[in-house]
Amino acid sequence: MLEAARWAIALIGSTIAGLWDLKTTDIPDPVCVGMIALALLLAYFDGSMSITLMAGSLALAFSLAMYFAGQWGGGDGELLVANIMLLASIDESLALGFFVNLFLIGAVYSIIYCVVYAKINGKKLNLTSLEDIFVSRIPTKNLKPGDMLGEDIPKLGLKKIHIRGLTMEEVKRIKKSKKFVFIREGVRFGPVFALAGIATYFCGNLVFYFLSALL
Secondary structure: OHHHHHHHHHHHHHHHHHHHHHHHOOOOHHHHHHHHHHHHHHHHHHOOHHHHHHHHHHHHHHHHHHHHOOOOEHHHHHHHHHHHHHHHOOOHHHHHHHHHHHHHHHHHHHHHHHHHHHHHOOOOOOOOOHHHHHEEEEEHHHOOOOOEEOOOEHHHOEOOOOEOOOOHHHHHHHHHHOOEEEEEOOOOOHHHHHHHHHHHHHHOOHHHHHHHHHO
16 A cells, blocks of 8 residues: 555656646756655555665765756756655665666656757757757846756856756846846756656666577
C-alpha cells in the first residue's frame, strides 16, 4: 500500500510540476516540498527513514552541483530530491533507474525542445551552440521579475550562470544601469521527471531494458 502511495505521489507530483514548468518556466516549490514531506512521513511509518535520508542527501548534493554549474534551476533539484527519496524507500535500484532514465530521456527531450523552440520563434538552430537560440536582447523597460539573465552584470553582482528569475529589486537596479539587456529562456526540463517516472514504473532502468531486448 505504501509503495503504491509513493508511486502516486511521485508521478502525480512530477506531472503537476512539469506542466506548471511548461506554462510558467517555474517549478512550484510547494509541490516539491509537499512531495518531500510526504516521502519523510511515509518513511517514518515503515521504518525506511535511513535510506530515504541517505538517498535524498546524495540527490541534494548532485542537484547543488548542477545548480552552481548553471545547468539546473532550484526547482529541478528539488524535484530530483523528492523523486529519489520516494523511490529509494521502495527499492534503491528504482532510484538509480530513475536517475539514469532522467538523463537518457532528458537528452532526447532537450534536442526535440530546442528544434521546436527554434521553429516557433523563427530562430536558426546551431547544433554547436544550442544555448544561442534562447538568448534575446530587449530594452530594460520591458524587463520584468522572473526573467532570467542572459549576460553577466559584474557591477551589480549578477551572473547569468545561476538559473533563476530576477527579483523586483534586481529588475529596478538593472533598469537604472542599462538601456538594453540580454535575457534567456532555457529548456523547460520539468516534464522530463514525469516521463522518467513513467518509464521507470513500466520498464525499470532503460539501459538494462534495451540491453535485455537486444540479447
